[in-house]
Amino acid sequence: MIGRLRGLLLEISEEEVLVECAGVGYLVRCGVRTLAAMPELGAEIIVHIESQTREDGTRLYGFLSKDERTSFQVLQSVQGVGPKAALSVLDVLTPGQLAQAVAHEDKTSVGRANGVGPKLAARIVAELKGKVLASVDFGPIVHTPAAPAKPSVGGESVAALVGLGIPETQSRLAVEQAMKQLGEEADLAAVIRASLKAMGK
Structure with missing residues (x-):
């Protein structure tokens, strides 16, 4: 299974990138946050990969950090969370923010993800309690009151x-x-x- 790609960034589309490694082009599906952080076309990049093999073939999901890949994997351990929902959560929350949300049982922040309703958000927070923090080193959790959100x-x-x-x-x-x-x-x-x-x- 592919766990990491290092090569040239050839294309960026709405949902995926094309990375050329040793003459082979790999289509890698990414979330919005990852796509927005990609460098200019032609640049060399390192993408951390989660490979998933299904009946219709193997699909590669890519992240620019190991923490994002680990969070993607852990999110899918929750019943009802597939790759699409996991990517949606990581589009609105960084791994550190996800850890904070789970630690504080902040269902609202998780529920901001596209396609994640209140029930699923509550399940994610409940089932990941302790799990995310054990899987990824996010540093100390700071218990400070959240500032009122304002439209960005x-x-x-x-x-x-x-x-x-x-x-x-x-x-x-x-x-x-x-x-x-x-x-x-x-x-x-x-x-x-x-x-x-x-x-x-």
Whole structure:
């Protein structure tokens, strides 16, 4: 089974990347957060792989850190959580944030993931209690009150694009790339314009 790829990044699409290693191109499925963190095409990258073999063949899931791969594996130990839901959770929570959410029984944060309803979020928190922390070294858990959440420019931009009929996954990827280019202080209108431009809209 493939556990790691080191090669050239040749393509980035809405859900996957193409990595060439020793003349062989590997299609690797990634979450939105991972796709947004990819370097420029032609760069050499190291991708940590989770290989899953099914009736229709082998599928590769890729992550830029071992912690993300481990969290992906552990999430799927929860009943009702498959690869798609696990990727969705890691799109909204880093491994460290997931560990914090589980430690504090924060079902709301887990439930922000696309396709993860309240019942599944509660099950994830309950079944991963102690499990995530035992599997991944996230450092000390800091018990501090969470600050009230306020709408972010990125979140509002994604919502605006979805409102225009653009799929959420594509919207999130475009916004991540736009904010990387413009900086975190960019205003809503600028992020939306840059996102639409990147998608050729």
